[in-house]
Amino acid sequence: MREDGSVTDSLHDTSIRGFASDNYSGVHPEILDALAAANGGHQIAYGEDDYTRRLHEVFADHFGRDVAVFPVFNGTGANVVGLQSMLPRWGAVISASTAHINSDEGGAPERVGGIKLLTVDAPDGKLTPDLIDREAWGWGDEHRAQPLVVSITQTTELGTLYTPEEIRAIADHAHGHGMKLHLDGARIANAAAALGVPLRAFTADAGVDVLSFGGTKNGLMFGEAIVVLEPSASEGLVYLRKLNMQLASKMRFGAAQLIALLEPAADGGDGLWLRSATHANAMAARLRTSLEALIAAGEAPGLGFSQPTQANAVFATLPAGVPDRLRERFRFYDWDAAKGEVRWMCSFDTTEDDIDAFVAAIREELARA
Incomplete structure (x- = not known):
């Protein structure tokens, strides 16, 4: 808190986005x-x-x-x-x-x-x-x-x-x-x-x-x-x-x-729990379908999926070296490093722009590989 009562700047870069965990997101x-x-x-x-x-x-x-x-x-x-x-x-x-x-x-x-x-x-x-x-x-x-x-x-x-x-x-x-x-x-x-x-x-x-x-x-x-x-x-x-x-x-x-x-929404619509979860699931579906489109177009050599995407998680496999290079821009976890299997999670605050930027980064790194 500054002397004038205003809030100090954040200690972290709030523009950084990640797909490591839905625990990484802030508070709604x-x-x-x-x-x-x-x-x-x-x-x-x-x-x-x-x-x-x-x-x-x-x-x-x-x-x-x-x-x-x-x-x-x-x-x-x-x-x-x-x-x-x-x-x-x-x-x-x-x-x-x-x-x-x-x-x-x-x-x-x-x-x-x-x-x-x-x-x-x-x-x-x-x-x-x-x-x-x-x-x-x-x-x-x-x-x-x-x-x-x-x-x-x-x-x-x-x-x-x-x-x-x-x-x-x-x-x-x-x-x-x-x-x-x-x-x-x-x-x-x-x-x-x-x-x-x-x-x-x-x-x-x-x-x-x-x-x-x-x-x-x-x-x-x-x-x-x-x-x-x-x-x-x-x-x-x-x-x-x-x-x-x-x-x-x-x-x-x-x-x-x-x-x-x-609690139910004041306007009679979906409660916060359902709105937030539905959005996170939709972002995972967007990520999956965007990557599937790259595969269909021949623009994602070595990319595969290890589990169905049924909620807000995407499990994928990537060629050696690609996960580490991707992590220089977007944080996420290896699930089984020996198999090149990774996990990408979407949250209530994941945006379409986040997904599109991540897909573009995956495409670039796969092209390099």
Whole structure:
């Protein structure tokens, strides 16, 4: 802040754009407005505030009247604490080997949660009843961690989608074996936008027991939520959240963001969650179709795709050296460097100009290659 009260310039170059992660984007202006509106006066700490009470009503509108909502700081916290509440100490979780809980959470489920993960290879990131059965065995064997929860991700870490029918089949299969179903919804809004269905269609209505609801990748500053859809599937969350350092004292600010994200628009149109996710998905589709046009025209030698583009992620393969040169202009991650596989993510603030500039850069580097 300058002496005259004006705001100083940003420390970073705000013109730089990237495709590494939807976490790279800033905070949606409507979320910033909601934070400012929640900032006045005093409110009771640790969730006894007006905003957290309203948050329960908003989630009930989306998922059903019996839901319980527990705001947390981040997605790893939501997954670890939610899964802990679903398991006894001897329980294990079946997941895809690519699942975030297995590959991107620094061992937190095992080290912090004390949870054994039983992973299955799934080339498209999606579990099926048959894949689940590769690890769904050994009940009653005192030498084996007991498989008691199945965890899936929507959209998956490979950008693919489960249909509501596929999730219902998994839920029925898990429940038939006495297991519970957890859903990591880091990009749940992108999934609903792509499927064209309400959030509850592939969660509460499809048999999901506990949900990690993601907001940061869809325009929030911070904060996710654990949503208990089946009360009998979860126990002790009120204690586990604190024990795992996920209880916010000023919870109103996490709740205010989620309310702004999920409440219906004042004009009766789509809520912010759906508008933002629909836009991100559309930008990924524009990127994919633009690159497919280059391939069809013979202007993208060596470019291929490794997964379908079903939401806001594009998985592609590039010739050796091209990813590193491209990263000099646009940040993104290798997914499997040995295969030349990369991941490009689009966000609520990705523009058509961003896509067109990136496509032009890809075309240039492929021509050099």
